[in-house]
Amino acid sequence: MEFQSCFDIIGPIMVGPSSSHTAGVVSIGKFTHQLLGCCPEKAIIIFYDSFAETYQGHGTDKALLGGLLGMDTDDSRIKYAIDLTKQYGMSYEIRLEDRCPYFEHPNTTVITVKQGDCVVKIGGASLGGGLSKIFMINEETVDIRLSAGDDFAALANHCQSRSDLMVKAL
Amino acid sequence: MMKIQSMADLVQACESEEKTIGEMMLMMEAKKTGKGKETIISMMEERLIKMKEAIDDGIKDDSTAPSGLSGGDAVRMNGYMNQGKPLSGQYISHAMTFSLATSESNARMGVIVATPTAGAAGVLPGVLFSLHKNDGTSYKDLVMGLFTASMLGYVIANRSFISGAAGGCQAEVGSATAMAAGTIVELKGGTPKQAVNATAIAMKSLLGLVCDPVAGLVEVPCIKRNVMGTSIAFSAADLALAGIESRIPCDEVIEAMYKIGKDMPRTLRETALGGLAMTETGKKAKERLFRKKT
Numbered sequence A: 001m002e003f004q005s006c007f008d009i010i011g012p013i014m015v016g017p018s019s020s021h022t023a024g025v026v027s028i029g030k031f032t033h034q035l036l037g038c039c040p041e042k043a044i045i046i047f048y049d050s051f052a053e054t055y056q057g058h059g060t061d062k063a064l065l066g067g068l069l070g071m072d073t074d075d076s077r078i079k080y081a082i083d084l085t086k087q088y089g090m091s092y093e094i095r096l097e098d099r100c101p102y103f104e105h106p107n108t109t110v111i112t113v114k115q116g117d118c119v120v121k122i123g124g125a126s127l128g129g130g131l132s133k134i135f136m137i138n139e140e141t142v143d144i145r146l147s148a149g150d151d152f153a154a155l156a157n158h159c160q161s162r163s164d165l166m167v168k169a170l
Numbered sequence B: 001m002m003k004i005q006s007m008a009d010l011v012q013a014c015e016s017e018e019k020t021i022g023e024m025m026l027m028m029e030a031k032k033t034g035k036g037k038e039t040i041i042s043m044m045e046e047r048l049i050k051m052k053e054a055i056d057d058g059i060k061d062d063s064t065a066p067s068g069l070s071g072g073d074a075v076r077m078n079g080y081m082n083q084g085k086p087l088s089g090q091y092i093s094h095a096m097t098f099s100l101a102t103s104e105s106n107a108r109m110g111v112i113v114a115t116p117t118a119g120a121a122g123v124l125p126g127v128l129f130s131l132h133k134n135d136g137t138s139y140k141d142l143v144m145g146l147f148t149a150s151m152l153g154y155v156i157a158n159r160s161f162i163s164g165a166a167g168g169c170q171a172e173v174g175s176a177t178a179m180a181a182g183t184i185v186e187l188k189g190g191t192p193k194q195a196v197n198a199t200a201i202a203m204k205s206l207l208g209l210v211c212d213p214v215a216g217l218v219e220v221p222c223i224k225r226n227v228m229g230t231s232i233a234f235s236a237a238d239l240a241l242a243g244i245e246s247r248i249p250c251d252e253v254i255e256a257m258y259k260i261g262k263d264m265p266r267t268l269r270e271t272a273l274g275g276l277a278m279t280e281t282g283k284k285a286k287e288r289l290f291r292k293k294t
Helices: A019-036 A049-058 A060-068 A076-087 A152-169 B007-017 B021-033 B037-060 B073-083 B089-107 B123-135 B139-159 B169-187 B192-204 B222-241 B250-263 B280-293
Strands: A013-015 A042-048 A091-097 A108-115 A118-128 A131-137 A140-146 B111-113
Touching (some): A013 A019, A013 A076, A013 B037, A019 A049, A019 A060, A019 A108, A019 A118, A019 A140, A042 A049, A042 A060, A049 A060, A049 A091, A049 B280, A060 A076, A060 A091, A140 A152, B007 B021, B007 B139, B007 B192, B007 B250, B021 B037, B021 B139, B021 B169, B021 B192, B037 B073, B037 B123, B037 B139, B073 B089, B089 B111, B123 B169, B123 B222, B139 B169, B139 B192, B139 B250, B169 B192, B169 B222, B169 B250, B192 B222
Antiparallel strands (some): A042 A108, A108 A118
16 A cells, blocks of 8 residues: 555646656655755766656656755756756766666666765655655665655654664765 | 445445545545644645646646647637537536646646646546536535545555556556546535446546657647546546446456556556657657757
8 A cells, every 4th residue: 555645646736747757756856865964966866667768758857856956846946957956066977777676666766876975875766646665775675655745854864873874884 | 444445445435434435535534644634625725726727827828848749739729619619518628628738737847736647637627627617616525526536546546556657548547537537426416336436437448548658758648648538537427427337346447457557568658669659750759859958
């Protein structure tokens, strides 16, 4: 039972064009932003499968970058996220791969973000309808459900201490 | 309160508690989240208002989407509807116009409400605001309709899928249309059982629909499929309100949708590697767009 609330079905309020390729991805980016506690200075983004095939058309890159910059799903600046990364001093690289080795779903991404000494690697899947799941933090399997209305700061705080340990090991 | 995991559970719960499907969703949400019903209703109302804003923006915006693939059709349809007597009648033609307006806004990266997804965001607002326009269904009732729709979508999403990448367009526009059909029935005073029958009938008519967006964009054929969804939703609702039942129970229809989606090749699940995306015109559009971008 991945879908738990009426607002998982009616919602999120979001900028188009795709709930799974835009809104759900904004949430994965935003969670990563919260976990890091700020905008990353560098991000390496791997798009798998359906994301790799269609990211340009759906603005999946803009959505993820917008989230990494701290935007929510209904932020109308998402369409300018590529330009905004320069303003925020974030460099990024997008890699395309066929199938995600960590998680079985067509809409998956693995993001490695860096800020100073801190490096975090996050695996996220967009399940549809704007609902997402974080399935990996660094090399550890997790199961964190993200819905656009959730308090991402609280969710990130919840796993902060553990991931801090992991980061030092990298 | 019993746990609702299927349409059969849902009908049984509604009948034994003498509640509508919408009321059942509201109760369940309040119980799960601990939030007051008034808070939950106002959150849903916010979504209804956003839907109306997307329609109002879309209906007068004849600009082309950044891709050049869509735009202008909501204005065109609105003009046609206001001028003459549309063959499909007032209910359906209003729904078609509002659906176009919403889905065109979505393609422009405008603000919309996913119902259940952005790709299928046109069906439900189209149907709801057509009811408002044609028989004065109040906003208060439309909000309850959104609870009905979300309960139907909740069961579908948990038993099957609602994303095109996972299960094809049948999972997106199919699910949205099924939700809309059941919602119309409940707003028109039908029983929960009739609403679930409408859901089944609507979903059956879209089983097997592939997800084949040109250049991977949520525009062609997605926008017009939303429009067609509104028309199927009204037809299915009429059948159910006439007392006609789906010969295959709704839960089995949902299961069939799931199995069909699993069997669907990857090329027809949103990857833009098959179907309309790979027609001559579809391929040209993709070449033009990606050449321009890189």
